Amino acid sequence: MANLVKIYEYLEEHKLEHVAKVQEFLRQPSISTENKGIRECAQLLKEYYRKIGCQEVELVETGGHPCIWAYYHAEAPKTLINYCMYDVQPVAGETWTHPPFEAKLVEKPPFKLVVMARGAYNSKGGYRMWLNALEAILAVEGKLPVNLMFTAEGEEELGSPHLAQFIHQYKERLRRADAVLNTGPSQQIDGSIRMAMGAKGIAEFELECSGHLWGRGPQEFDVHSSMKAITDSPIWRFIHALASLTSLDGNTIRIEGFYDRVRPPTEEDLELIGQLEKTFDPEVWRRTFKIDRWVDDLQGRELLMKFIYSPTLNIQGIYGGHIGAGSKTVLPHKVACTLDIRLVPDMTVDEVMVKLRAHLDKLGYTDILIRPLAGYPPAKVSHKTDIAQAVIQMYRKNGIEPQIWPISGGSWPMYLYCKDPLQLPYCSGGLGHGGNAHSPDEYLVIEGDGKVAGIVEAEKSYVDILYNYAHSEP
Amino acid sequence: MANLVKIYEYLEEHKLEHVAKVQEFLRQPSISTENKGIRECAQLLKEYYRKIGCQEVELVETGGHPCIWAYYHAEAPKTLINYCMYDVQPVAGETWTHPPFEAKLVEKPPFKLVVMARGAYNSKGGYRMWLNALEAILAVEGKLPVNLMFTAEGEEELGSPHLAQFIHQYKERLRRADAVLNTGPSQQIDGSIRMAMGAKGIAEFELECSGHLWGRGPQEFDVHSSMKAITDSPIWRFIHALASLTSLDGNTIRIEGFYDRVRPPTEEDLELIGQLEKTFDPEVWRRTFKIDRWVDDLQGRELLMKFIYSPTLNIQGIYGGHIGAGSKTVLPHKVACTLDIRLVPDMTVDEVMVKLRAHLDKLGYTDILIRPLAGYPPAKVSHKTDIAQAVIQMYRKNGIEPQIWPISGGSWPMYLYCKDPLQLPYCSGGLGHGGNAHSPDEYLVIEGDGKVAGIVEAEKSYVDILYNYAHSEP
The missing domain is CATH 3.40.630.10 (Zn peptidases)
Known part of the structure; x- marks a missing residue:
């Protein structure tokens, strides 16, 4: 010994x-x-x-x-x-x-x-x-x-x-x-x-909208914003394309079939959740992350279930056109954002990417680029x-x-x-x-x-x- | 002499x-x-x-x-x-x-x-x-x-x-x-x-959405994006608020009463437009600004009228969270964009700002900040x-x-x-x-x-x- x-x-x-x-x-x-x-x-x-x-x-x-x-x-x-x-x-x-x-x-x-x-x-x-x-x-x-x-x-x-x-x-x-x-x-x-x-899987990707790929709006560079009267704006297009991805509160994902492969909790899971419920205190997280209210004001078991079993669609950052102090009267020719999707069993990176592409295509956003950055499946x-x-x-x-x-x-x-x-x-x-x-x-x-x-x-x-x-x- | x-x-x-x-x-x-x-x-x-x-x-x-x-x-x-x-x-x-x-x-x-x-x-x-x-x-x-x-x-x-x-x-x-x-x-x-x-007037302003002002989502700093499952996102809120401001193509402004004070062309104007039409060649602009197609594929007199008599709502830039190469798995606590509204006679800076505020308030976006940057009326x-x-x-x-x-x-x-x-x-x-x-x-x-x-x-x-x-x- x-x-x-x-x-x-x-x-x-x-x-x-x-x-x-x-x-x-x-x-x-x-x-x-x-x-x-x-x-x-x-x-x-x-x-x-x-x-x-x-x-x-x-x-x-x-x-x-x-x-x-x-x-x-x-x-x-x-x-x-x-x-x-x-x-x-x-x-x-x-x-x-x-x-x-x-x-x-x-x-x-x-x-x-x-x-x-x-x-x-x-x-x-x-x-x-x-x-x-x-x-x-x-x-x-x-x-x-x-x-x-x-x-x-x-x-x-x-x-x-x-x-x-x-x-x-x-x-x-x-x-x-x-x-x-x-x-x-x-x-x-x-x-x-x-x-x-277990760990959720993740798919990280960049979305980009540009006049060049769209075939409308400024093709090569940001133009004077007085041209907006007769020129389409890739940023406005992007805003509407992004808005189509979620409910108004940003918490329900509107991509067709997105939740199809979400596996319900197993019996062992539900046993664990039952135990967890007794000790789980979200107050610690509230203090750590400085978050006063959770989505839909959830509490207790419901909050727990949401955290564990929800896949997510998160915008990590968005950037386009004039960035920084003051104004610059331009109509930007492109805009992009980085996003991550967290995957729960049995979702896969490939299926969510295919569904995202299909969603954009169906709404006519065939020009919006999806640039995969990284991804892997969940495990348990x-x-x-x-x-x-x-x-x-x-x-x-x-x-x-x-x-x-x-x-x-x-x-x-x-x-x-x-x-x-x-x-x-x-x-x-x-x-x-x-x-x-x-x-x-x-x-x-x-x-x-x-x-x-x-x-x-x-x-x-x-x-x-x-x-x-x-x-x-x- | x-x-x-x-x-x-x-x-x-x-x-x-x-x-x-x-x-x-x-x-x-x-x-x-x-x-x-x-x-x-x-x-x-x-x-x-x-x-x-x-x-x-x-x-x-x-x-x-x-x-x-x-x-x-x-x-x-x-x-x-x-x-x-x-x-x-x-x-x-x-x-x-x-x-x-x-x-x-x-x-x-x-x-x-x-x-x-x-x-x-x-x-x-x-x-x-x-x-x-x-x-x-x-x-x-x-x-x-x-x-x-x-x-x-x-x-x-x-x-x-x-x-x-x-x-x-x-x-x-x-x-x-x-x-x-x-x-x-x-x-x-x-x-x-x-x-x-004449010259169009302009109202330039910044819109900002933050967890702090909203009272939901991250209050003070960007948090780990795994929290998205139970945490509201100021960026998603912002996307939906922005999307409410225009038609899907970004070209018609949905703010109530936005077009109310747009003055129709005068007789002298219409005479000038009649002259203009004969010589106006948008091809020059297309080459200069590298824009292949105008809004709604307008041409000729219609394009001219749109350019001259349309007020506009343009996004100069948008920025929030992780900006730059690669990914950063955060849920950002704030996001902002700079916009300009071009005003035609008889619009005024004050009235469009009041209408924008009313629009956001009516949809519940009372927390979204409007920070005026500059503005003055049109003249002719x-x-x-x-x-x-x-x-x-x-x-x-x-x-x-x-x-x-x-x-x-x-x-x-x-x-x-x-x-x-x-x-x-x-x-x-x-x-x-x-x-x-x-x-x-x-x-x-x-x-x-x-x-x-x-x-x-x-x-x-x-x-x-x-x-x-x-x-x-x-």
Whole structure:
């Protein structure tokens, strides 16, 4: 048996060093959208895998940013795959209290200490804590209790366009694993735990309307707006085309057949929802996201069902013509917007894109361009597997009964691990808390407040999960 | 009698010097929107007024960019007011063949030589030629045939928010003038002339929709787009609010009572339209603006009537959330767009703004902000006045029968000169041609092609107008 007490002590004693390692990782920018610091960050991550003693560490070139394959062979009976994203969201246009790549340690009530940085919460901060935990086990025990296959990508924020290519390249090795474990800060601001046993899929795309493709309005450049009297406007066309996609409140999608493949909740799902209902408190989200009222003023179970089982059509941004202060009397020749569709089981990227095209075509908007940016399907696993139980056991040891969510609202290409080509059980979890993902002042808690874990407790939770799983019946 | 031949010879002999002066003026940036080079340009213009011997030259501070008052007293029986704008449009985001403030002389078929610069056509290039013409008269004759009151503003591209303040400050002096004359390159690409005896008014404003003002959706910052399932989107709300403003094709304005005050054409107008119809060739515009088809595929008289008598609602630009390459999975908390309404007689800025507000309120969009940027009413004069006839006479001398337009499509605060507080006859004109106003590669012809005038012929045309007017019956 491993000496858990000694490992915990090691984590306590190396706390300052571990915080510094988190800061080091966060200070390396890795904005995939802008290709800023991506390769430097991949190199840093390779170093980390080497330091924990991985026998194999490979930078894997793809059609986009590189992936990293690493393998730690512990001669253990069980093998886990670990996924990580090393890229982060852009910061342009955001106003931060502290520079987003300074990784400053600051007080952020109710927390005594957080690290504030782009990627602190999503997801580099927590990932470095997980690596710290592995280093602690190795320092005390000499080896890990399981074999670990690391799969890291630098394009999660782009919609993981090349992860499938990477996974397929290593699928023969990966298939030999027993399960997938991802770790990260999973506590909400009140200390409660959400475990997501599924992820929505996503289709990201750009819509563009131009005089050039339409054959009406300005063909090549923005013209003087006095011409509007006799000139068609691609922006007005775009506004009406977009308006046709949703109900007036923007919440019901009017694309024909859009909801056809939405699978109703399973019996296991409804059991989970029944449990969830007792503890789910949207107040935490309201405070975190500064949202006063939910769609249709939903509450309780209805809100929960909507969040979990609704596919969405979201406008990420819209831009055309004169952008910025004051006016410019032009009639713009083109306009575009970026959108994402979140997919629930059993929707697929292809079918929603086909339906969107058909919708636009039917209304005569055959000229409006759909430029796919990224996409992958949803996925869902059971919470009854060994790996999920290993995680749940850790929470219970810490006095937390986790909320188990059948599907999370967010998206990651979980399907690659849980469906074809690997078909493995999967779970993610860990103590700790962060916030403001994709927003200014993103943070990760370093010193907890009694409700949420600080760095040491988070790292201990990762240690616990590994040993719980290693000792579970094969 | 003045020695016109000698003045013409002077213009020929000083051609190179005059081209250099045009370039000098254009090389001084004066972007009002960005407050770039405005004061430097105002100083330069003051120098120009001093050099032609104005006894009064004053920089007049306003609530915005400065105006310039200058007076040349010729002890002549007649006095003309001359208006000029010394500001230009922004160039940000535009792709130019040559840098926009280099004022390069280049071949631009069918023209042997044009000067390419922001402001070349709209309006600094032609204005400097007019000043060159005045200098030539002064060099040959010693004095001008009329007294001149110069009124220059640096905010035309902002919608002239402080011109009224300036005009009112000098109204006692200005009222003593007999008429208003503005000069500039008025030939179309085929050499034909459009004379506008009126200008549409304009109301420019920004619309903004935010979660904060709405009380729904994200209140303070963009949130993760997975929240869309239960969070209202200000952008979707905005799209539907905008869509309510026009017909599906974007060309008929659905604001209640919007067209109520549109005055039908007068008998004099219909006479002019009858004349116009014979020579009006939209082909020139099609080539200039790269527009293949007009609204509703209109042609001939119908197109003409639409252009002249239609008020418009134009979106200059729209912007919100993630703007730029790739995707960013956020649900934006606000979105805005800039619009302009072009007003025809007898519409007013106030009434259309009130109607727009009422329209939005009626549909429940009370939270959508209308931020007025600028505005002034339309104006219209007769072509039968002495000053207009002096201009027409010059064209006929050059073998051109001008197209007389009751109202132009563009806007400038002509009302300040033709209606309260001055109530003066007004005309503008001159030979020469330019293009791409408000667009990349804006240009002004320096060497004509037989159809359109070069710099010397343009300057001669200004000389002719002045003497025609000076000699007309009082």
